[in-house]
Amino acid sequence: MPEPGDNPSRVTTRRTVLAGGAALGAAAVVTGVALPAAARTGAGRPGTGDPFTLGVASGEPDQHSAVLWTRLAPDPLAEDGLGGMGDRRVEVHWELALDERFRRVVRRGHERTDADHGYAVHVEVAGLLPGWEYFYRFRVGRHVSPTGRTRTAPLVGVFGAGLTMSFASCSQYEHGYFTAYRHLAADEPDLVLHLGDYIYEYQRGVYVSPDGNVRDHRGPETETLAHYRQRHAQYRTDPDLRAAHAVAPWLVVPDDHEVDNNWAGDIHEKPEIPQPNFLERRANAFRAYYENMPLRRRSKPDGSHIQMYRLVRWGSLANFHMLDTRQHRDDQACDDGWKVCADAADPARTLTGREQEAWLLRNFRTSRARWDVLGQQVFFAQRRNAAGAQSMDAWDGYQGSRERVSRGWVEAGVRNPVVLTGDVHTHWANELKANYDDPDSPCIGTELVTTSITSGGNGRDSDPSTDPNLARNPHIKFFNNQRGYVRTRITRDELRADFRVVDKVTEPAAPVRTRASFVVADRRPGLTPVHSS
Known part of the structure; x- marks a missing residue:
């Protein structure tokens, strides 16, 4: 040795x-x-x-x-x-x-x-x-x-020279080529986080991107164990995905499409249409997910339950709190979708479930890490559209949960809280506020949202300075609707985030570029743009 x-x-x-x-x-x-x-x-x-x-x-x-x-x-x-x-x-x-x-x-x-x-x-x-x-x-x-x-991770007490960590989400096989995974692999990160929608459940042609589908799913919509296994295997036949897996260890959490679009707890996507076998379907999905991911035995499913929330320590540099925001949540308020919904503010509603929430708050109280990173699936910051509506599938639909988690890291004195998010197929950089309705409210944390690997097709570039999302939500500092991933470099003094994009996913081997970069400084929550020379 x-x-x-x-x-x-x-x-x-x-x-x-x-x-x-x-x-x-x-x-x-x-x-x-x-x-x-x-x-x-x-x-x-x-x-x-x-x-x-x-x-x-x-x-x-x-x-x-x-x-x-x-x-x-x-x-x-x-x-x-x-x-x-x-x-x-x-x-x-x-x-x-x-x-x-x-x-x-x-x-x-x-x-x-x-x-x-x-x-x-x-x-x-x-x-x-x-x-x-x-x-x-x-x-x-x-x-x-x-x-x-x-x-392996460093010993607790060791900061080391830093950690290069990339995170990704939402890879719909039919919508494009997994070129972003290939570029992620070429960056040679030390660690990769995948934040959900690793596969999609639809049969061929049901979910069509605006740019058209460039390849097809094999088999019907996934419900049986055999078909979930087949779908995972089809995704792994992509050489770019295999390269990303081979280059570094992964931490993974599923979102909805690993099972069924927008499922919540024991409730499937369209509860008005009976699906008496949903828990059996969920058990099949979880079993196939475990079989196809580098997870420890403690995450082996027990029927329709899988243990996914867990804490992974990277020396004294970072704690990764990997969350499960699907399995333990209440059903989406106001029949889901984008709504102006009073029930979303009900403090009794939970996205994480009581047990996971208590576990996370304990982690905050005992943390001695320089950075506490939440690896999770759905949009955390408040976000309103032009009509004042919010997404009932995100933390906006569970405002009591968001307030308790945010207050928990503040009261625990967490040094640098950072939330990592997938799901929405677009890049975002958000400053988290104690009170989103008060422009002078202090910034209490940072959220980095990765776009999709392919989901939604090519997308388009945009000028953040003129984007209406930012004008309506001043705590949102960046938005981009192209495909890609986020690369971070975490050191004792700062976290740097590079929002990486490819111009097209409908053509293989598109080049990658960094669309924007931000720095979060130690003990200074919030985002400082990095201007290229």
């Missing part, structure tokens, strides 16, 4: 990871484990029978461990959701190394998987060095997976 100061991330390159991780056939070691006939016939990649068509991923890093993931699928779009693996038990070998050529392997082992697990593999590798970069891969028979890169 290396010495604690000899971090190999200073000297290794990422060519294998960023090239998409072609299978290392020359390095394969035959294990004697036979693949099912569907895998041997090469249904995944013509002539290869490669079981690793869905790539690799890692996630949930702490100081001494991380989760390594893969899912075997030589025929990823198979109707039964089993990826062409049939029905048998398969042994999958894995190894973790300090270098991407695997000359310094520090951990290895094997896991068994089968149809009951969707042929997914979750390895919780322990005993690792804190704040360290590692490389990993899997092997079945003569097939070797792409190489992934992961890292």
